[in-house]
Amino acid sequence: MGEKMKGTTHAGIGLAAYAAVSDKFPGGFNYIAMAIVLGASLLPDIDHPKSLINRYILPFKNKGAKVTLYLCSGIIVLWFDYIYTNQPAYKALGAALIAVGLSSHRQGLTHSLLGMITFSFIIGYIGNKYNIKNITSYFILGYSLHLLCDMATNRGVPLFYPFKNKKIKLPLTYRVGSKLGNFIELVLVVSGLLYVIYRIPIITEIK
Template identity: 40%
Template sequence: MKGKTHVMLGVAAGITAISNYSLEKGIIFISSTVLGSLMPDIDHPKSKLNQKLLFKKNRIFKFVFYIILSLGCIYFGISLNNKLLKILSITLAFTGLSHHRGFTHSLLGLLLFSMVVKILAIRYNLIGAYKGFVIGYISHLIADSFTKGGIELFYPCSIKITFPFTIKSGGNEEELILKGLYFYLIYVLLKFIGV
């Protein structure tokens, strides 16, 4: 699916989950769902996040970039005995080595990325950010399970998981879903302001 569809799914899931949050906590939560909804595609060199991170948008540069980051994290993680950097090192190495819809689209990817975010959320007292990130990430995995390519949910096992009915990424069905999400968000916002 396209990045904007993942973002809208993440925002819709996040808004549905935050009925009792203050405005400040709600903004942090929704921002985290957006990040979580985009994170699984970090394994693709032309993803929304990698467009900001990579100088060259190809698999070789993606591999080199994430492996260098991983080596830096493991060096400092061991030197400083820092759990966050050690976990981040493993996560970045898998990201660099993985193909699209492999590691980052799996339960292992969800676990490792979520561990990194949870450590940061606890450190900075932003547990809502952790919850939002997980909701966004899971919404991405579910959405990509509806595409013809499916996902390797049990990576490193390469079995593709798809729902019985699938949609074409970027196709008419995805556009219909996107329009439905726009209407849903408008409805929720109107309800929020009391209209």
């Protein structure tokens, strides 16, 4: 399945980015928005059985457990929608969960623009239902940063899946799992967290 950028790296970058731009959003900084950005920055890696999210929801950290859980979850959501709701967002969620179950890491939906649009649509439905303002913007911030960061690695991402399977990379990349790659990610995490610690008192005081 191959190496991947660490979840902690994605989390650190997502948190730092939100801290940097939070005062540009209506209402300014809030911890719910930060949690949404954090979750979105980790979400694309649910196609990997050992990702940070899957560590807490899979009973076994292997491909078989991932396939079983996500396929069954997707089927249950689609069944629930068919019987009770008939809502496009539930259909999208069910289909997305099935796609996650069937895909390998960085080979399918979650690391594509279509995946970001699909999950943003689902999140937007939740935001409208529960009156959570700007939730889609927060989500797109975290999700798009994940894709951008993975484009900086040697493996790239299938940005235009399922229309094109070609992996898209930035002009300069590094090899994940290498000594240089691990050092770069360590610097990013530490720098990001230090910036968050520095920035939060400032933006909360402004608010």
